[in-house]
Amino acid sequence: MTIDVARLDGVTVITPRSERIDFESAPELRGALLDAIEKGTHNLVVDLGCVGFIDSSGLGAFVSAFKALKTRNGGGDLRLANLQPPVVELLEIIRLNRVFLTYPSVDAAADSFLATRH
Amino acid sequence: MLDAARGWGVAAASGAIFEIAIAEVLVNAVRHGGVGAPGAIQCELELTDDALWIRVFDSGAGFDPAGVASPAIDPSSPERLAETGYGLAIVHAVFSRVAALRRDGLFGVELTLRLDARPASGPSVS
Numbered sequence: 139m140t141i142d143v144a145r146l147d148g149v150t151v152i153t154p155r156s157e158r159i160d161f162e163s164a165p166e167l168r169g170a171l172l173d174a175i176e177k178g179t180h181n182l183v184v185d186l187g188c189v190g191f192i193d194s195s196g197l198g199a200f201v202s203a204f205k206a207l208k209t210r211n212g213g214g215d216l217r218l219a220n221l222q223p224p225v226v227e228l229l230e231i232i233r234l235n236r237v238f239l240t241y242p243s244v245d246a247a248a249d250s251f252l253a254t255r256h
Numbered sequence: 257m258l259d260a261a262r263g264w265g266v267a268a269a270s271g272a273i274f275e276i277a278i279a280e281v282l283v284n285a286v287r288h289g290g291v292g293a294p295g296a297i298q299c300e301l302e303l304t305d306d307a308l309w310i311r312v313f314d315s316g317a318g319f320d321p322a323g324v325a326s327p328a329i330d331p332s333s334p335e336r337l338a339e340t341g342y343g344l345a346i347v348h349a350v351f352s353r354v355a356a357l358r359r360d361g362l363f364g365v366e367l368t369l370r371l372d373a374r375p376a377s378g379p380s381v382s
Contacts, residue, residue, distance in 0.1 A: 161283050193276055193283070194343035201339045208334035224272030231273065231349040232342055233329045 139163040141170045146183075149248040150174045153185040159196035167196065171203035171216070180214030182207060183247040187220035192228060204237060215239070219247040257299055257310070264303050266371065274369075277350040280343035281312050281365060289316020289363070298362065306371055311357060313364035321347070321354045321365055 140155040152174065154167055174182060182203060186192075200216060207214035218240045221229075229235040241247035258275055285297050302309040326345040327338035348354055353368040 160279065191272060191276065193279055194340070194346060197342045198339045201337050205334050205337055205339070224276075227271075227273055228276065228346070232345055234342075236329055237331045237334075237337065 139166050141167060143170060143174060146244070146248050149181040149183055149251055150179040151183045151185055151244055151248070153188070155188055157188060158191040159189055159199070160191065160193045161195040164193070164195035164199045168199035168202055171199060172206055175203060175206045175210060175214075180207065180212070181248075181251040182214065182216040183219050183241075183244055184216065185219050185244050186222065186225055190222050190224055192225055197228075197232065197234060200238065201234075215251070217241060217247045217250060219244045257301060260301050261308060264308075266303065266308050266369070273346070273350055277347045277367075278310070280346055281310075281367065284343060285312050285314040285316070288319075289314030298364075307352075308369040308371060310367040310369070311364055312367075313357070313359060313362040315362055317363065319363075320356045322356070 139159075142151075142153040142155060144151045144153070152167075152170055154163070156163055159167055171182065171184070184200070200218075204216045207216055216238065218229075218238050220243060221240055226235075226240070229238065229240070239247075239250065241250060257278060261274075282297075282299075289296065296315045298311075298313040300309075300311040302311075321344060324341070324344050326348065327341040328336070330336060344354075347367065350369070351367040352370040353366075355366045355368075357364040357366045
């Protein structure tokens with residue numbers, strides 16, 4: 139799976155270029171997220187515009203990164219952008235929508251950090 | 257399995273969440289039972305007047321899905337958030353009933369999807 143990593147005004151944007159994040163591809167995504175955190179990122183946005191399918195492995199990758207951000211580097215957050223309806227539904231039924239803030243675009247997610255910039 | 261469910265006109269079975277739930281069950285079967293053994297994983301679908309039944313058997317040690325708690329979600333305690341265990345939570349959210357089975361020496365799980373509509377009965381598929 140190709141994963142793009144970009145810096146946007148103090149925010150790291152991770153973009154998985156795959157329609158599916160599952161048990162095969164989730165470890166790679168987890169690695170990219172944790173690598174960004176290891177490099178000192180506080181503000182992470184995951185652009186899910188390409189992703190229509192996420193399984194429990196993918197959710198676990200997000201949770202791993204969220205926990206790492208909260209416990210290292212003096213805090214931070216992982217926010218999700220460009221979610222397709224199935225992903226929204228998945229987060230809702232597992233109630234992880236209580237954990238991850240979601241935004242309709244990468245710009246909106248990046249801007250959301252401005253008020254709480256670390 | 258998905259094609260069969262959709263072919264029977266089970267509207268609820270065409271949703272992406274249904275596909276994720278089925279994938280979770282199958283991946284669990286591959287991970288925990290019968291990897292590499294021919295016929296070690298067996299799947300059945302049955303459509304009745306009011307429900308879709310899915311049974312997945314493997315040669316692993318089996319488990320009781322009713323005895324596995326869903327991960328607690330408390331954003332105020334991130335250090336306590338589970339990084340695993342969401343698969344069974346997805347399965348429980350999609351299916352009306354999730355039960356353990358044992359047949360012919362294989363352990364399995366039976367998933368029941370109650371149907372709002374009452375489509376014509378279809379055949380069983382193994």
